[in-house]
Amino acid sequence: MKNLSLIPELKEILNQYLPKKDIQKFIARLEGKPSDKDILEDYLQLEAEINEGSDIRAQIDMVITFAEENLESEKLNEFLLQLGRLMIDNGELDIAEEINKDLLSKPSQNESVDSVKASAYLSLAKINWTQGIWDEALRYTRKAYYIYTNTNDNIGCAKCENMFGTIYGERGEISKAAAHFERGKAYLYNNQDPETKAMFETNLGILYNMQGDYPKALKNYRNSLRIYKQLGNTKLVARVIHNIGMVKTKMKNYDGALEDFNKSINLSLKHNYLSNCAISYVAKAYIYSQTGRPELAEIFTDKAMEIAYKLNDTLTIADIYRVKGLIQKNLGDLDFAEELFENSIRLNKDKMNKINEAEASQELAEIYEESNKTENAKTHIKKALNYYKKIKAEKLIENTKQHLQNLSPATL
Numbered sequence: 001m002k003n004l005s006l007i008p009e010l011k012e013i014l015n016q017y018l019p020k021k022d023i024q025k026f027i028a029r030l031e032g033k034p035s036d037k038d039i040l041e042d043y044l045q046l047e048a049e050i051n052e053g054s055d056i057r058a059q060i061d062m063v064i065t066f067a068e069e070n071l072e073s074e075k076l077n078e079f080l081l082q083l084g085r086l087m088i089d090n091g092e093l094d095i096a097e098e099i100n101k102d103l104l105s106k107p108s109q110n111e112s113v114d115s116v117k118a119s120a121y122l123s124l125a126k127i128n129w130t131q132g133i134w135d136e137a138l139r140y141t142r143k144a145y146y147i148y149t150n151t152n153d154n155i156g157c158a159k160c161e162n163m164f165g166t167i168y169g170e171r172g173e174i175s176k177a178a179a180h181f182e183r184g185k186a187y188l189y190n191n192q193d194p195e196t197k198a199m200f201e202t203n204l205g206i207l208y209n210m211q212g213d214y215p216k217a218l219k220n221y222r223n224s225l226r227i228y229k230q231l232g233n234t235k236l237v238a239r240v241i242h243n244i245g246m247v248k249t250k251m252k253n254y255d256g257a258l259e260d261f262n263k264s265i266n267l268s269l270k271h272n273y274l275s276n277c278a279i280s281y282v283a284k285a286y287i288y289s290q291t292g293r294p295e296l297a298e299i300f301t302d303k304a305m306e307i308a309y310k311l312n313d314t315l316t317i318a319d320i321y322r323v324k325g326l327i328q329k330n331l332g333d334l335d336f337a338e339e340l341f342e343n344s345i346r347l348n349k350d351k352m353n354k355i356n357e358a359e360a361s362q363e364l365a366e367i368y369e370e371s372n373k374t375e376n377a378k379t380h381i382k383k384a385l386n387y388y389k390k391i392k393a394e395k396l397i398e399n400t401k402q403h404l405q406n407l408s409p410a411t412l
Contacts, residue, residue, distance in 0.1 A: 155188075155191055161181065178207060185200050201227070238271075284300050289323055301323050334370055
């Protein structure tokens with residue numbers, strides 16, 4: 001994934017604000033290509049120094065300087081917000097954080113600046129959510145909500161409710177997440193904002209998938225996918241296709257799931273959407289671990305780990321340990337598998353991700369079963385069962401009870 005894959009997206013944003021002729025000259029300079037005025041020998045000298053892997057930070061500094069020289073204040077703020085979002089999508093979280101904090105440092109002059117600040121707060125919330133830093137994500141979302149409430153911006157308030165719901169959903173707190181999504185949908189009454197509506201469809205689909213209601217999950221995902229395709233939002237198209245693949249995985253439709261994950265990865269690689277790539281690599285690794293292809297599973301988990309470390313995405317790292325545990329279990333190395341599952345559980349516990357902790361606990365229980373550590377197995381199955389009861393996941397409750405019953409008929 002080369003840094004220059006960012007250039008089409010940067011060009012698309014710049015096209016919204018500046019004449020195409022100015023942008024073409026600038027993009028050529030950004031790529032290190034000579035313009036008509038450049039001297040050939042200068043180009044040949046520089047070509048040896050510059051390659052397609054040129055530092056992304058240097059590129060973004062050039063872009064920001066170019067925008068500052070050519071845009072009025074209001075347009076510049078809008079441009080920087082979009083650039084910050086692009087950096088989040090591409091995993092450049094430090095750069096994204098700097099851009100948004102610079103926007104927040106501007107003095108409040110009017111409602112337009114306040115709106116920019118609210119958007120910047122939401123972007124900072126997303127940066128922290130991506131890394132599982134829940135308290136900061138919640139704090140920034142509350143700051144954005146305060147501004148949107150004061151300016152009577154119902155769409156902004158809906159986006160904040162969506163972020164609250166996303167945070168609580170990621171932590172496995174289903175009832176809290178659902179309540180925020182319902183409040184957010186209420187803000188959309190009589191408001192035409194298809195992208196925000198699609199966000200709620202997607203996130204409700206995630207909740208249904210967590211509860212094991214796969215038909216409802218697929219219905220919500222397909223609704224949101226239709227909207228994102230109409231809007232041309234490739235990042236969220238890729239993410240929803242991944243989510244559909246996750247449902248198919250739960251249903252053990254592995255061929256269909258692999259097809260979806262490949263679509264998601266291909267779209268994400270084309271636009272350098274790193275977080276999408278990471279989760280789909282893990283998902284493919286899981287399928288390969290379940291279908292007797294451990295070598296491929298290892299390769300995909302390693303690639304996912306590389307991206308997850310770049311993004312500081314602890315929850316994805318926890319999921320990678322879980323899948324690596326499954327690979328080692330299938331290879332017969334139960335001691336190593338136990339260690340990997342324990343790492344996954346610890347990280348999920350640290351980040352309060354209860355549903356992933358429950359899933360890893362069940363899989364660790366299977367290791368204990370094979371190692372004849374029945375009491376340890378029961379302890380972990382009961383932990384998972386208690387969580388599934390809390391979120392009213394009927395199918396998961398039924399399956400987990402059966403698992404426990406098979407271990408100890410007298411337990412239930």
